Amino acid sequence: MTQTVLPTHFATFEQGYPHLCSKLGYTFKDPNFAKRALTHRSFDPKMSYERLEFLGDALLGVVIANALFIKYPRHDEGKLTRMRATLVRQETLVQIAEKLGLSGHLILGVGERKGGGRHRASILADAVEALIGAIYLDSNDGFLTKTLVLSWYGDLLDEVGQEQVLKDAKSRLQEWLQGNKLPLPIYTLMDTIGNAPNQTFVVECQVAVKDCQPITERGESRRIAEQKCAERMINQLNKLEKPKPI
Known part of the structure; x- marks a missing residue:
């Protein structure tokens, strides 16, 4: 068929x-x-x-x-x-x-x-x-x-x-780091592509955690790009057995 x-x-x-x-x-x-x-x-x-x-x-x-x-x-x-x-x-x-x-x-x-x-x-x-x-x-x-x-x-x-999805990803990432006595994340605007209103924002998120790589994402607003970064960073951190500061 x-x-x-x-x-x-x-x-x-x-x-x-x-x-x-x-x-x-x-x-x-x-x-x-x-x-x-x-x-x-x-x-x-x-x-x-x-x-x-x-x-x-x-x-x-x-x-x-x-x-x-x-x-x-x-x-x-x-x-x-x-x-x-x-x-x-x-x-x-x-x-x-x-x-x-x-x-x-x-x-x-x-x-x-x-x-x-x-x-x-x-x-x-x-x-x-x-x-x-x-x-x-x-x-x-x-x-x-x-x-x-x-x-x-x-x-x-x-x-x-479910409690874990009630807050946005940036809030959840911040709480995760604070709960593990780790520094807060750093978001950096790496690039802005195109002209308003059709712009794309490229953002990098870094955390001071050993073996944790920076995350880069794109979004049609800086906020959306940061949220995407935070969501992926949470997933990365959750895979670490014992997160340690750099």
């Missing part, structure tokens, strides 16, 4: 629409809602996803807050707030976008396409929120929208209840 190989991106919205609906778990009554949710302002400023993103952002916050409130009845407000922040942050939305295969459906201007817009974290995260807004308007059904969103999140709602 021959397996169908899907393209990395579709030539037209219409070509990819059936696959999009299959991944979303929803078929639009009016496909124009879906098309607009995937249209970046570089393609058409007047018909971009930005208004839908505004609505989807608000809806996502309510859906996640409600789900956490019910799922974790013993958690206080502070802990629930950190959990919600983890689930609605850009990094998590990019995971959702990748799961839904959204990069192949984005409608971008020529310059944005050539500049790697299909894999730009901010665009992918915005598209997820815009699709939430589009589904809500198309279906006029808040319960259906909530059900779909939670299905996209899958196990993330369970994983966020």
Whole structure:
């Protein structure tokens, strides 16, 4: 039996629409809602996803807050707030976008396409929120929208209840080092590639720990690059039996 190989991106919205609906778990009554949710302002400023993103952002916050409130009845407000922040942050939305295969459906201007817009974290995260807004308007059904969103999140709602993922990677790295009586990490901006707003930041993270190599990462903001460095540094440190200062 021959397996169908899907393209990395579709030539037209219409070509990819059936696959999009299959991944979303929803078929639009009016496909124009879906098309607009995937249209970046570089393609058409007047018909971009930005208004839908505004609505989807608000809806996502309510859906996640409600789900956490019910799922974790013993958690206080502070802990629930950190959990919600983890689930609605850009990094998590990019995971959702990748799961839904959204990069192949984005409608971008020529310059944005050539500049790697299909894999730009901010665009992918915005598209997820815009699709939430589009589904809500198309279906006029808040319960259906909530059900779909939670299905996209899958196990993330369970994983966020684990203490180690409640704080961002930089905070966790700092606490790890302090807990082992080691110096704090040093983040250095090594390079800035491109021009605003499409810049890439190259950051290096060093820790004064024997046998621990510096980590270099890239991101569309310095903060994102630093978070990536911190996450990889934590993984490296966890492999050491007895971390010792240099």
